[in-house]
Amino acid sequence: MTIDGTCAPEFTAVREAFERNFTEYGEVGAAVHATVDGQSVVDLWGGLQDPATGTPWQRDTLVHIWSGTKGAVALCAHLLVARGKLDLTLPVAHYWPEFAAEGKGGILVRQLLNHQAGLPALSEPLPPGAFYDWDLMVDALARQRPWWEPGTRHGYHGLTFGFLVGEVVRRVAGVPLGEFFRTEIAEPLGLDFWLGLPGSEEHRVAHTIPADLTVPGAPVPNLFIAAMTDPASIAGQLLLNNGGYMNPGEADTRAAHAAVIGATGGITNARGLSGLYTPLANGGGGLVDEFQLAAMGAVSSAASVDAVVLVPSRFTLGFVKAVDNSHLPIADAEGILLSEEAFGHSGFGGSIGFADPRARLSFAYTMSRQGPGIGINERCQALVDATYAALGYRRPPSGGLWVHP
Template identity: 45%
Template structure:
């Protein structure tokens, strides 16, 4: 804990002062290093704050346009790509994956549906054979191995968090239908037209703006290692084949790769805008990205269960919609159980609540030990809903 709170920059509407207070508390009481938070309400930016340092040596202040790897918060924009294609009638979420990706029918997967990919129910949470980071950076190799593998469980019956494979599975369907990898598709259809500062991977010319991720504290990392040691084989495959952390995510090779489940880079403003498309029932900044019906489909629950990968770390059942997690009874994204969002490994978060008309983006560089529901994020979410 530190009594020193770095200068907070940006703006915050008076009504949302509780969010600013929670943001400051994260630096004072929760070991924040550098971070930013943005909230939109009815499409208007009402909170846009940043503070701290972009590097552990505290030589580079966190700036208005500092970018950072947001880990699985990337999954929301990746799912958005698939929903855009479905909205245009180019992709049927109830069709077999093999209708678009014929090789995928191998090893008994001919009846796996596109919706099973979006909701982490395909049984392909992680690869069975050892898969290195260098191999992960090879799109063709990774997708070929996924197409050939046998599921860990009967597809469609349970969710099991697809930590890294999610982006290759959903992303390959996007590529087969559109001809573009998710990063290029997202740029063409969403981030380019809307001027959103978010990319899958990080162009080399933007490296100077990127914050340096920092590992969890030693005590936190020790607790994380103990939790990993108790995991079932499917969970180990999902979370540690290959293993990646702060050091790996700061390398040029990671940034140059297309990893649509885990290497999106953006500002909190960008995350709030992307999730704001869903909070705005398909519209953002006066532009329609999805029909209202398609935006609503994203939060169509696929059944609550103890997740086969994350279940050991959660004392409750969780439910995933078609690409994002439902807030549910545990309130991961606030008190509305049908609010949706996605956390990133270590603490980042995107949240969308169409009923309240709000979105939130939160990005950090000091990673905590949590895959989801980091205390810093939960403090910000709680503060937001306390004033709505």
């Protein structure tokens, strides 16, 4: 399998790990990108964009990054904070009055960002294509009663985060989320990163290859088990009541790519995703100051059992923190092993983008073939591990997170 791109000599182990992903771990098409001190040190891509036709993965091939999108939306909110237009300690209803319905008047903006709001799913049945109708979704969320008392616990708002935070961004900025991201972040940073993909770019997208959970012995995440066991549960409503968005193949349709779905709909590649985090790896890059950057990377909510995904999770104000789930049964063993200083967001199937301000590192891995879990799998972790090792970081003999030398 041909690997293209560049890699600094001290990061040769990253290239070797990337090659092994194809020869040993069934990678189909993927890219990995990293910067240190704002300079590209790894920019690799390889495999096939379209296995059916044999079309190779190109330098500008795009892919659906699923929940990696949340990092982009969180940055939109933090940019408004930096400009003095958004206060995370105020109630959401201060900016979005209709949101106060069903006892939600006290929910703070920060509780949308750290997954404490109690709105991870909708109990109101959604019509087909609901995720492609912004007003329908935000109105339904405004009517929704929280699944738990806000602030008392946290649970991953896997499909609703983007509508919730994105509507606050829209109310404050006065323009739709996709437009704000494009004009205020993607274009100024030169990112090939889309919330709402134009039709002219559709030909560059590699479609998702789902993990096959029907293979005997394949690990099935607790979230999926809970949804199938009790469709009326939070997990069930999240995975089964989304207007068909989670149906096989639906997220690869033109309608899905064109829509602005701020929790899961981002389209980019490793270079674009790493570029999103490059300013945050280097003191804020003029987007936010050092004090706000520290708040963006600090744990804001954590629990040994996330109320939605049913495994340990940790969140900052909009981003994921590293978590070691290696002690759990195989179905949920896919954690996210970074350093304690790192923050970013993983994507369904195993992609990730993150910043590590102490290492002055930004990193991203994107791919078409998904792994079965909800964290990052062996392909992504191997690339992360090789990158940290090249920077002189180490992991304790007993395992766990990467430690600064």
